[in-house]
Amino acid sequence: MARILILLAVVLGVFWWLRARAEARLAEHRARQAREASEHAAAGTPDVAAERMVQCAQCGVHLPQGDAIAWRGLHYCRRSHLPDESRTDGSNGSGDGSSGPRP
Ligand SMILES: [Zn+2]
Numbered sequence: 001m002a003r004i005l006i007l008l009a010v011v012l013g014v015f016w017w018l019r020a021r022a023e024a025r026l027a028e029h030r031a032r033q034a035r036e037a038s039e040h041a042a043a044g045t046p047d048v049a050a051e052r053m054v055q056c057a058q059c060g061v062h063l064p065q066g067d068a069i070a071w072r073g074l075h076y077c078r079r080s081h082l083p084d085e086s087r088t089d090g091s092n093g094s095g096d097g098s099s100g101p102r103p
Contacts, residue, residue: 051064051065051066054068056068056076057081058076063075069082
């Protein structure tokens with residue numbers, strides 16, 4: 001009977017030790033995440049994961065807005081997906097206010 005109690009105590013001890021270790025790791029992970037988030041906020045750099053996603057008007061693929069080509073209120077993933085009229089536009093500024101196709 002005493003053996004069973006000792007075994008039970010050992011199992012409980014190991015269980016408690018593993019749980020304490022997991023909690024310590026979780027706390028460390030959360031602290032690191034909070035520190036990185038505050039560094040992002042302090043540096044003023046936008047979080048990459050928070051960047052707005054847009055859809056290509058030609059093929060429908062989703063991509064970050066920073067990588068997309070904006071033209072007349074629509075977004076495109078590459079220059080070849082821009083409509084034909086965008087390439088035949090005059091090069092001396094159409095002046096529609098949008099950022100237009102990149103060179
Ligand atoms: Zn596309």
